[in-house]
Amino acid sequence: MSAMSNSNWSRRSIFRAAAGMAAAGTLAACGGNNGRASGGSGTNLTQYFHAYGEEGTEQAIKRYAKAYKDANVTTQWITAADFENKLFATLLTDKAPDLFEFHPQIQMVKSGQVADLTDIIAPVKDDFNPADIASHTVDGKTYGVRMIDDPQFFFYRPSLLEKAGVKVPETLDELIEAAAKLTTGKVKGLYLGNDLHAVINPMIWSAGADTLDDKNEIAYHTEGVAEGIKKMRKLFTSGHLLLGAPTDYWDPSALNQGLTAIQFCGMWAMPQFQQTLGDDIGIFPFPKTIDSGKQSVYNGGWSMFVNAKGKNVDAAKEYVKWLWIEQKKYQEDWATSYGFHIPPRTSIAQSATKLKSGLPAEGVKLFNEFGHFDNIGWTQAMITALEDVFANSVRKGGDPEASLDKADTAVNRELKKLFG
Structure with missing residues (x-):
């Protein structure tokens, strides 16, 4: 939901583990701490959510929790910008949540932080988008339940393109030209977010490359990607890119205003x-x-995880099973009533009337045709290594090959730790 996506929140942002550790000592309670005041059995469960940008989302999550009869489920609704640090700092303490939303990351599996949910997903596994199962699976076990899929693309105003005599860009060069023609007075041609992080992976995929290959080896260091970085530098220095907008790319305000x-x-x-x-x-x-x-x-999205180190692992799994496996009505409500997301369950996606026509249907079509999902082996340290490439080569004009070589060193160090 619009909420925080990366850009320190690219709709997939992950733990800056170091910041999380540093914050661990200073953690305070946070968020609207309710969801169910009474009723339920004696078991108390706490779940962490980031503050989604769409109206009604907090009320919805608390409403679902209140309908659950087998435990008292409390929701911490945490400011988007603080969510990551707060979550990972709190997981190190005895105040850790029983369940939390996040993105698939292999180090959470390797460190024993998240519980194996294979048994609750197995009966409905074939109803999930196979890519969503794959992106949550390590050594044949599945560690999270996808709640929503969030495709990202360029939104544009056809009237402005028509007026400027610009066709919809199909290449990065055409996008750069379009940005130039569409820039007038106070209006910039293009907005990619304040730190450009959201477009790093799409630029790599659109160069015919990938972050890692199927052997978990570097796949982003190609001539095409180096070429793309040079083009991004050209765009960054063109004067046609909106920089320093009041809200980040995940919020529609830049185009709407x-x-x-x-x-x-x-x-x-x-x-x-x-x-x-x-x-x-x-x-x-x-x-x-x-x-x-x-x-x-890029297909972002959010998933539910159970804290394997929590006091109520089985009760937390039961709640996840009840809400994110059994309650299809709530799952469709969550995906389509507040913002538009694609339900990861095929049966729900097919029956979701709001996604069947017009712009949402076009979004689904682009998702199906061009979608790329998170790679569970692509960790925060690796994400940061490529953010550094953009900082050094796109913002500062450094040599792309040298920046990519430096990233390779950092990424290979991580790969060795994770996969030997």
Whole structure:
């Protein structure tokens, strides 16, 4: 949901473990601490959610919790910017939540932080998008339940493109040209978010590369990716990119308020775009970085995990099973009533009427055709290594090959730790 996506919250952001450790000593209680005051059995469970940007989300999560009869489920609703640090700091203490939402990350599995949920997913496994199962599976065991899939693409105002004589870009070069033609007075042609982190992976995929290959070896260090970094540098220095916007890319305000003609954002914001701009809104995937590449759509999303080190592991698993496996009505409500997300369960995705026509249906089509999912082996340290490449080469103009070599060292160090 619109909430925090990366950019320190790229809709997938993960633990800056060091910051989490540093914060561990200073943790205070937080968030609207209710969800159920009474009733239920004697078991008390606490769940952590980041504060989604869409109205009604906090009330919905607490409403579902209140309907559960076998435990008292309390929800901590935590400011998006603080969520990651707060979660990972608290997991190190005796105040740790019993369950929490996050993204699949192999170090949580390797450190024994998250419980194996294979047994509760097994009966409905075939109803999940196979890519969502794969991205949560290590050595044949599945460690989280996907709640929503969040495709990200470019949103644009057709009226502005028409006026400037610009066609929808299919290559990164065309996107750069479009940004130039669409920049007028106070309106910048393009917005990619304040730190550009959200487009790193799409740029790699659109160059025909990947973060890691199926042997868990580096797959991003290619000529096409180096070429893409040079193009991003050209864009960054062009004067046609909106930088320092009041809200980050996951919030629809930049396009809605007329600060830009094209904005990278997520499907979650579609209802807000439509409410403000009516029919003057379209979408397209991240264009081909190089001619031999392929358009791409990053699929973010959020998953429910059970804290394997918690006091009530079995009770927490039962709650996850009840809400995210059995309660299909709530699952569809969560995916389509507040922002638009694609339900990871095929049966729900097929019956979700709000996604069947118009712009949402187009979003589903782009997701199916060009979607890329998280790789559970691509850890926060690796994400940071590529953010450093962008900092050094896109922002500061350093040599892409040298920056990529430096990233390789950091990524290989991590790979060796994780996979030997």
